Amino acid sequence: MRRYIGTLPARVPAFPDFLAFLAVFVAFGAAGCQPQLGQCEQNRDGTTEAMTLVIDGDGYPAYAGQALVQEACSSCHNASATGAVRRGAPFHLNFDAVASRTTGPDVADMDAIARVEASQQLIFDHRFDMFRSVEAATMPPGEVGRSAVGDAGYRFLAGGDPLPSITSSEGIEIYRSWLACGSPMVLQSAETEGTGAAPGDPCEGTETGALGDHCYYRVTEPPIEPTWTAIYDRIIVGGGCLGCHDPDATVSFVEQSALDLSDKDGSYAAMVGVAALGMPCMAEGAADRIIPGDADGSMLIHKFENRLPDGGDICGDPMPLGVPLPQSQIDVVRIWIDEGALDN
Numbered sequence: 001m002r003r004y005i006g007t008l009p010a011r012v013p014a015f016p017d018f019l020a021f022l023a024v025f026v027a028f029g030a031a032g033c034q035p036q037l038g039q040c041e042q043n044r045d046g047t048t049e050a051m052t053l054v055i056d057g058d059g060y061p062a063y064a065g066q067a068l069v070q071e072a073c074s075s076c077h078n079a080s081a082t083g084a085v086r087r088g089a090p091f092h093l094n095f096d097a098v099a100s101r102t103t104g105p106d107v108a109d110m111d112a113i114a115r116v117e118a119s120q121q122l123i124f125d126h127r128f129d130m131f132r133s134v135e136a137a138t139m140p141p142g143e144v145g146r147s148a149v150g151d152a153g154y155r156f157l158a159g160g161d162p163l164p165s166i167t168s169s170e171g172i173e174i175y176r177s178w179l180a181c182g183s184p185m186v187l188q189s190a191e192t193e194g195t196g197a198a199p200g201d202p203c204e205g206t207e208t209g210a211l212g213d214h215c216y217y218r219v220t221e222p223p224i225e226p227t228w229t230a231i232y233d234r235i236i237v238g239g240g241c242l243g244c245h246d247p248d249a250t251v252s253f254v255e256q257s258a259l260d261l262s263d264k265d266g267s268y269a270a271m272v273g274v275a276a277l278g279m280p281c282m283a284e285g286a287a288d289r290i291i292p293g294d295a296d297g298s299m300l301i302h303k304f305e306n307r308l309p310d311g312g313d314i315c316g317d318p319m320p321l322g323v324p325l326p327q328s329q330i331d332v333v334r335i336w337i338d339e340g341a342l343d344n
Contacts, residue, residue, distance in 0.1 A: 037131060040181035050181035052174070054163050057153035057238035058326065059220055062186045064163060065178020067154045069123065071240075072140055072166040093122065120185045127179045134166060134175060153238035224329060226336040227344045232264045235329050240320040258282075259289075271300065272341050281315035295337040304330045 041049040052064045062070065077094050123130065133139035154163040164171040178184070224234045236242070244253040245261035254260045257278035261267045271289040276282050276299055287299045295301050296309045304325055306318035318324065336342075 037127065037176060037180040041177055048177075048181045048184075049174075050178040050184055053157040054154045055157055057234060058329075061157070062154070063178060063184050064154075064156070064174045065183065066185055067163055068166045068171060068175050068178075071154070071163075072134075076140075093126070094119070116185055116187055120183055123179075123183045127183065131176060131179050135172060137167070140167070153240065224332045226332050226339065228268055228336065228342065229264070229344065231333055231336055232267060235325065235333065236261055236267060239325050239329065244321060268343050272343075276315070278316075284315045286315045290337060290341050292341040293338060295334040298337055301330065301334060301337070304333065 043049070050063060050065055053061050054064050054067050055061050056067070130139075155161060156163065164174070166172065166175055224230050241261050243249055245257065245259050246252060247254050247260060247262060259270055259278060261270075272292060273288060273290065275288050276286040281299065287297050287302070289299050291298045299315075300319075302308055302314045303316075303319035306314060306324070308314060
Protein backbone atom coordinates (compact mmCIF):
# COMPACT_ATOMS: atom_id res chain seq x y z
CA MET A 1 0.00 0.00 0.00
CA ARG A 2 1.06 3.61 -0.56
CA ARG A 3 -0.19 6.97 0.57
CA TYR A 4 0.08 10.33 -1.10
CA ILE A 5 0.11 13.89 0.07
CA GLY A 6 -1.17 16.91 -1.84
CA THR A 7 -1.08 20.61 -1.17
CA LEU A 8 -1.98 23.95 -2.76
CA PRO A 9 0.16 26.93 -3.77
CA ALA A 10 1.24 28.97 -0.76
CA ARG A 11 -0.45 32.05 -2.16
CA VAL A 12 -3.91 30.44 -1.92
CA PRO A 13 -5.45 31.21 1.51
CA ALA A 14 -6.91 28.46 3.68
CA PHE A 15 -10.63 27.91 3.84
CA PRO A 16 -12.89 29.77 4.82
CA ASP A 17 -11.03 32.80 3.45
CA PHE A 18 -10.73 31.06 0.09
CA LEU A 19 -14.18 32.02 -1.24
CA ALA A 20 -13.58 35.67 -0.48
CA PHE A 21 -10.19 35.41 -2.15
CA LEU A 22 -11.73 33.75 -5.17
CA ALA A 23 -14.49 36.35 -5.39
CA VAL A 24 -11.89 39.10 -5.70
CA PHE A 25 -10.21 37.28 -8.56
CA VAL A 26 -13.52 36.59 -10.30
CA ALA A 27 -14.53 40.23 -10.02
CA PHE A 28 -11.14 41.33 -11.30
CA GLY A 29 -11.33 38.80 -14.10
CA ALA A 30 -14.76 40.02 -15.17
CA ALA A 31 -13.45 43.55 -15.37
CA GLY A 32 -10.49 42.38 -17.42
CA CYS A 33 -12.46 40.03 -19.68
CA GLN A 34 -11.19 36.99 -17.79
CA PRO A 35 -13.28 33.82 -17.97
CA GLN A 36 -15.55 33.07 -15.02
CA LEU A 37 -14.07 30.12 -13.13
CA GLY A 38 -16.91 30.14 -10.62
CA GLN A 39 -16.78 28.99 -7.02
CA CYS A 40 -14.73 26.27 -5.43
CA GLU A 41 -17.50 23.79 -4.67
CA GLN A 42 -17.37 22.56 -1.07
CA ASN A 43 -18.93 19.30 0.12
CA ARG A 44 -20.63 18.82 3.47
CA ASP A 45 -17.56 17.05 4.86
CA GLY A 46 -15.31 20.01 4.11
CA THR A 47 -13.73 18.52 1.00
CA THR A 48 -14.06 20.08 -2.43
CA GLU A 49 -15.11 18.75 -5.81
CA ALA A 50 -11.52 19.35 -6.91
CA MET A 51 -10.43 16.65 -4.44
CA THR A 52 -12.21 13.89 -6.36
CA LEU A 53 -9.79 10.98 -6.50
CA VAL A 54 -8.76 9.10 -9.62
CA ILE A 55 -6.13 6.38 -9.98
CA ASP A 56 -4.04 5.36 -12.95
CA GLY A 57 -3.48 1.85 -14.24
CA ASP A 58 -0.97 1.14 -11.47
CA GLY A 59 -3.16 2.47 -8.68
CA TYR A 60 -1.29 5.76 -8.22
CA PRO A 61 -3.74 8.51 -7.24
CA ALA A 62 -4.29 12.03 -8.45
CA TYR A 63 -6.99 14.63 -8.34
CA ALA A 64 -9.24 14.45 -11.40
CA GLY A 65 -8.26 17.88 -12.75
CA GLN A 66 -4.60 17.13 -12.15
CA ALA A 67 -4.93 13.92 -14.17
CA LEU A 68 -6.63 15.79 -17.03
CA VAL A 69 -3.67 18.19 -17.30
CA GLN A 70 -1.26 15.27 -17.20
CA GLU A 71 -3.10 13.54 -20.03
CA ALA A 72 -4.01 16.52 -22.20
CA CYS A 73 -1.08 18.90 -21.82
CA SER A 74 2.10 17.07 -20.84
CA SER A 75 2.95 15.50 -24.19
CA CYS A 76 3.46 18.93 -25.83
CA HIS A 77 4.13 21.07 -22.75
CA ASN A 78 7.10 18.92 -21.86
CA ALA A 79 10.62 20.06 -20.99
CA SER A 80 12.12 17.24 -23.06
CA ALA A 81 9.84 17.75 -26.09
CA THR A 82 11.49 19.34 -29.09
CA GLY A 83 10.73 19.82 -32.78
CA ALA A 84 7.46 18.38 -34.02
CA VAL A 85 6.74 16.78 -30.64
CA ARG A 86 6.68 20.25 -29.06
CA ARG A 87 3.82 21.17 -31.44
CA GLY A 88 4.22 24.91 -30.86
CA ALA A 89 3.90 24.88 -27.06
CA PRO A 90 5.72 27.88 -25.48
CA PHE A 91 8.97 26.76 -23.86
CA HIS A 92 8.17 28.49 -20.56
CA LEU A 93 4.96 26.47 -20.11
CA ASN A 94 5.89 22.91 -19.13
CA PHE A 95 3.41 20.73 -17.25
CA ASP A 96 5.17 17.38 -17.55
CA ALA A 97 5.77 17.19 -13.79
CA VAL A 98 2.09 17.30 -12.82
CA ALA A 99 1.85 13.73 -11.50
CA SER A 100 4.67 12.59 -9.24
CA ARG A 101 5.56 9.06 -8.20
CA THR A 102 8.09 9.91 -5.53
CA THR A 103 8.35 7.60 -2.55
CA GLY A 104 8.43 10.10 0.39
CA PRO A 105 7.84 11.55 2.79
CA ASP A 106 10.55 9.65 4.68
CA VAL A 107 12.65 9.08 1.54
CA ALA A 108 11.07 11.72 -0.66
CA ASP A 109 12.61 12.82 -3.95
CA MET A 110 12.68 16.52 -3.15
CA ASP A 111 13.74 17.46 -6.68
CA ALA A 112 10.70 15.68 -8.11
CA ILE A 113 8.43 17.32 -5.54
CA ALA A 114 9.89 20.73 -6.43
CA ARG A 115 9.10 20.09 -10.11
CA VAL A 116 5.49 19.25 -9.28
CA GLU A 117 5.18 22.36 -7.15
CA ALA A 118 6.64 24.45 -9.97
CA SER A 119 4.08 23.03 -12.38
CA GLN A 120 1.36 23.72 -9.83
CA GLN A 121 2.40 27.34 -9.44
CA LEU A 122 2.62 27.78 -13.21
CA ILE A 123 -0.91 26.43 -13.65
CA PHE A 124 -2.21 28.70 -10.90
CA ASP A 125 -0.58 31.74 -12.51
CA HIS A 126 -2.06 30.91 -15.94
CA ARG A 127 -5.38 29.41 -14.79
CA PHE A 128 -7.63 31.91 -16.58
CA ASP A 129 -5.87 31.56 -19.92
CA MET A 130 -5.70 27.80 -19.54
CA PHE A 131 -9.42 27.51 -18.90
CA ARG A 132 -10.30 29.94 -21.70
CA SER A 133 -8.33 27.94 -24.25
CA VAL A 134 -9.88 24.60 -23.24
CA GLU A 135 -13.41 26.02 -23.04
CA ALA A 136 -13.01 27.56 -26.49
CA ALA A 137 -11.58 24.27 -27.85
CA THR A 138 -8.38 26.00 -28.98
CA MET A 139 -6.40 23.71 -26.66
CA PRO A 140 -5.49 20.99 -27.34
CA PRO A 141 -5.05 22.64 -30.77
CA GLY A 142 -6.86 21.03 -33.69
CA GLU A 143 -6.43 17.44 -34.79
CA VAL A 144 -2.70 17.46 -34.07
CA GLY A 145 -3.31 18.58 -30.50
CA ARG A 146 -6.15 16.17 -29.88
CA SER A 147 -4.01 13.32 -31.17
CA ALA A 148 -1.44 14.14 -28.48
CA VAL A 149 -3.95 13.74 -25.65
CA GLY A 150 -2.76 10.69 -23.78
CA ASP A 151 -4.71 8.12 -21.82
CA ALA A 152 -3.03 6.91 -18.65
CA GLY A 153 -5.99 4.70 -17.82
CA TYR A 154 -7.19 7.02 -15.05
CA ARG A 155 -10.46 5.95 -13.46
CA PHE A 156 -12.48 7.31 -10.58
CA LEU A 157 -11.70 5.65 -7.27
CA ALA A 158 -15.39 5.68 -6.42
CA GLY A 159 -17.20 3.56 -9.00
CA GLY A 160 -14.27 2.86 -11.31
CA ASP A 161 -15.65 4.84 -14.27
CA PRO A 162 -12.99 6.16 -16.68
CA LEU A 163 -11.92 9.79 -16.42
CA PRO A 164 -13.60 11.72 -19.26
CA SER A 165 -11.55 13.54 -21.87
CA ILE A 166 -10.75 17.19 -21.26
CA THR A 167 -12.46 17.90 -24.60
CA SER A 168 -15.83 16.64 -23.27
CA SER A 169 -18.36 18.81 -21.41
CA GLU A 170 -17.91 16.69 -18.28
CA GLY A 171 -14.13 16.94 -18.52
CA ILE A 172 -14.27 20.72 -18.97
CA GLU A 173 -16.41 21.06 -15.83
CA ILE A 174 -13.97 18.93 -13.81
CA TYR A 175 -11.14 21.10 -15.12
CA ARG A 176 -12.98 24.34 -14.24
CA SER A 177 -13.71 23.21 -10.69
CA TRP A 178 -10.12 22.10 -10.16
CA LEU A 179 -8.74 25.45 -11.34
CA ALA A 180 -11.28 27.36 -9.24
CA CYS A 181 -10.11 25.51 -6.14
CA GLY A 182 -6.46 26.43 -6.70
CA SER A 183 -5.34 23.36 -8.71
CA PRO A 184 -4.57 20.99 -5.81
CA MET A 185 -1.82 18.47 -6.55
CA VAL A 186 -0.71 15.04 -5.47
CA LEU A 187 2.93 15.50 -4.52
CA GLN A 188 4.27 12.11 -3.47
CA SER A 189 3.57 8.51 -2.51
CA ALA A 190 4.72 6.54 0.52
CA GLU A 191 4.51 2.94 1.66
CA THR A 192 1.74 2.33 4.19
CA GLU A 193 1.61 -1.44 4.36
CA GLY A 194 0.15 -2.98 7.49
CA THR A 195 -2.20 -0.10 8.26
CA GLY A 196 -5.39 -2.07 7.65
CA ALA A 197 -6.91 0.94 5.88
CA ALA A 198 -9.04 0.67 2.76
CA PRO A 199 -7.79 2.25 -0.49
CA GLY A 200 -8.76 5.91 -0.59
CA ASP A 201 -9.08 6.30 3.19
CA PRO A 202 -7.43 9.39 4.68
CA CYS A 203 -4.14 8.54 6.33
CA GLU A 204 -4.10 8.63 10.11
CA GLY A 205 -2.72 11.74 11.75
CA THR A 206 -2.94 13.86 8.59
CA GLU A 207 -5.01 17.00 8.20
CA THR A 208 -7.72 16.53 5.54
CA GLY A 209 -9.40 19.93 5.51
CA ALA A 210 -10.59 21.38 2.21
CA LEU A 211 -7.35 23.22 1.56
CA GLY A 212 -4.98 21.48 3.94
CA ASP A 213 -2.59 18.62 3.37
CA HIS A 214 -4.23 15.48 2.01
CA CYS A 215 -3.14 11.91 2.48
CA TYR A 216 -4.95 8.83 1.22
CA TYR A 217 -4.00 5.21 0.75
CA ARG A 218 -2.96 3.99 -2.66
CA VAL A 219 -4.83 1.25 -4.48
CA THR A 220 -2.37 -1.63 -4.71
CA GLU A 221 -2.67 -3.33 -8.07
CA PRO A 222 -1.43 -6.89 -8.63
CA PRO A 223 1.87 -7.04 -10.53
CA ILE A 224 1.68 -7.33 -14.31
CA GLU A 225 2.59 -10.82 -15.46
CA PRO A 226 4.90 -11.10 -18.52
CA THR A 227 2.15 -12.58 -20.69
CA TRP A 228 0.57 -11.14 -23.80
CA THR A 229 -2.89 -11.09 -22.20
CA ALA A 230 -1.72 -9.10 -19.18
CA ILE A 231 0.44 -6.79 -21.30
CA TYR A 232 -2.40 -6.06 -23.70
CA ASP A 233 -4.96 -5.38 -20.94
CA ARG A 234 -2.76 -3.45 -18.52
CA ILE A 235 -0.22 -1.74 -20.80
CA ILE A 236 -1.54 -1.51 -24.37
CA VAL A 237 -5.10 -0.64 -23.31
CA GLY A 238 -4.43 0.74 -19.82
CA GLY A 239 -1.33 2.66 -20.90
CA GLY A 240 -3.09 4.75 -23.51
CA CYS A 241 -2.02 3.19 -26.81
CA LEU A 242 -5.62 3.11 -28.06
CA GLY A 243 -5.70 6.91 -27.97
CA CYS A 244 -3.98 6.77 -31.38
CA HIS A 245 -4.15 3.12 -32.51
CA ASP A 246 -7.91 2.62 -32.50
CA PRO A 247 -10.04 3.33 -35.59
CA ASP A 248 -12.80 4.63 -33.27
CA ALA A 249 -10.52 7.10 -31.45
CA THR A 250 -11.34 10.83 -31.66
CA VAL A 251 -8.24 11.34 -33.80
CA SER A 252 -7.08 7.97 -35.09
CA PHE A 253 -3.59 7.35 -36.44
CA VAL A 254 -4.33 3.79 -37.51
CA GLU A 255 -4.00 4.63 -41.21
CA GLN A 256 -0.74 6.59 -40.87
CA SER A 257 0.88 4.03 -38.58
CA ALA A 258 -0.65 0.96 -40.26
CA LEU A 259 -1.17 -0.38 -36.74
CA ASP A 260 -4.60 -1.13 -35.22
CA LEU A 261 -4.37 -2.15 -31.56
CA SER A 262 -8.10 -2.28 -30.82
CA ASP A 263 -8.17 -6.10 -30.75
CA LYS A 264 -5.84 -8.33 -28.69
CA ASP A 265 -5.38 -11.08 -31.26
CA GLY A 266 -5.08 -8.65 -34.15
CA SER A 267 -2.53 -6.59 -32.23
CA TYR A 268 -0.34 -9.63 -31.64
CA ALA A 269 -0.47 -10.61 -35.32
CA ALA A 270 0.32 -7.03 -36.39
CA MET A 271 3.38 -6.62 -34.18
CA VAL A 272 5.23 -9.87 -33.51
CA GLY A 273 7.76 -10.49 -36.26
CA VAL A 274 6.28 -7.70 -38.40
CA ALA A 275 8.29 -4.85 -39.91
CA ALA A 276 7.27 -1.23 -39.38
CA LEU A 277 4.70 -0.33 -42.03
CA GLY A 278 3.85 3.27 -41.10
CA MET A 279 5.65 6.50 -41.92
CA PRO A 280 8.28 7.63 -41.14
CA CYS A 281 9.53 4.39 -39.56
CA MET A 282 9.17 2.32 -42.72
CA ALA A 283 11.09 4.91 -44.73
CA GLU A 284 13.88 4.95 -42.16
CA GLY A 285 14.21 1.17 -42.13
CA ALA A 286 13.27 0.78 -38.48
CA ALA A 287 13.51 -2.58 -36.71
CA ASP A 288 10.62 -5.03 -36.61
CA ARG A 289 7.93 -4.02 -34.17
CA ILE A 290 8.56 -7.01 -31.88
CA ILE A 291 11.47 -9.41 -32.38
CA PRO A 292 10.91 -12.53 -30.26
CA GLY A 293 13.91 -13.06 -27.99
CA ASP A 294 15.35 -9.57 -28.62
CA ALA A 295 13.79 -6.79 -26.59
CA ASP A 296 16.71 -4.41 -27.25
CA GLY A 297 16.19 -4.79 -30.99
CA SER A 298 12.38 -4.40 -30.96
CA MET A 299 10.88 -1.13 -32.14
CA LEU A 300 8.13 -1.36 -29.51
CA ILE A 301 10.75 -1.01 -26.77
CA HIS A 302 12.45 1.81 -28.67
CA LYS A 303 9.11 3.64 -28.81
CA PHE A 304 8.32 3.00 -25.15
CA GLU A 305 11.75 4.17 -23.96
CA ASN A 306 12.03 6.98 -26.55
CA ARG A 307 15.57 5.99 -27.50
CA LEU A 308 17.53 3.49 -29.52
CA PRO A 309 19.96 1.10 -27.78
CA ASP A 310 22.88 3.24 -28.98
CA GLY A 311 21.23 6.38 -27.64
CA GLY A 312 20.07 7.59 -31.06
CA ASP A 313 16.71 9.10 -31.94
CA ILE A 314 13.72 6.90 -32.68
CA CYS A 315 11.62 7.24 -35.79
CA GLY A 316 8.44 9.23 -35.30
CA ASP A 317 6.98 9.99 -31.87
CA PRO A 318 7.44 8.03 -28.63
CA MET A 319 4.65 5.75 -27.43
CA PRO A 320 2.33 6.43 -25.84
CA LEU A 321 1.91 10.16 -26.44
CA GLY A 322 1.10 12.04 -23.29
CA VAL A 323 2.05 10.13 -20.15
CA PRO A 324 5.13 7.87 -20.62
CA LEU A 325 4.96 4.33 -19.31
CA PRO A 326 6.80 3.71 -16.03
CA GLN A 327 10.00 1.75 -16.53
CA SER A 328 8.60 -1.03 -14.36
CA GLN A 329 5.93 -1.69 -17.01
CA ILE A 330 8.42 -1.48 -19.87
CA ASP A 331 10.58 -4.03 -18.05
CA VAL A 332 7.63 -6.46 -18.02
CA VAL A 333 7.35 -6.11 -21.81
CA ARG A 334 11.10 -6.63 -22.09
CA ILE A 335 10.91 -9.89 -20.14
CA TRP A 336 8.01 -11.13 -22.29
CA ILE A 337 9.86 -10.35 -25.53
CA ASP A 338 13.15 -11.84 -24.34
CA GLU A 339 11.30 -15.02 -23.34
CA GLY A 340 10.00 -15.43 -26.89
CA ALA A 341 6.97 -13.06 -27.09
CA LEU A 342 4.53 -15.96 -26.80
CA ASP A 343 0.82 -15.54 -27.48
CA ASN A 344 -0.24 -16.47 -23.96
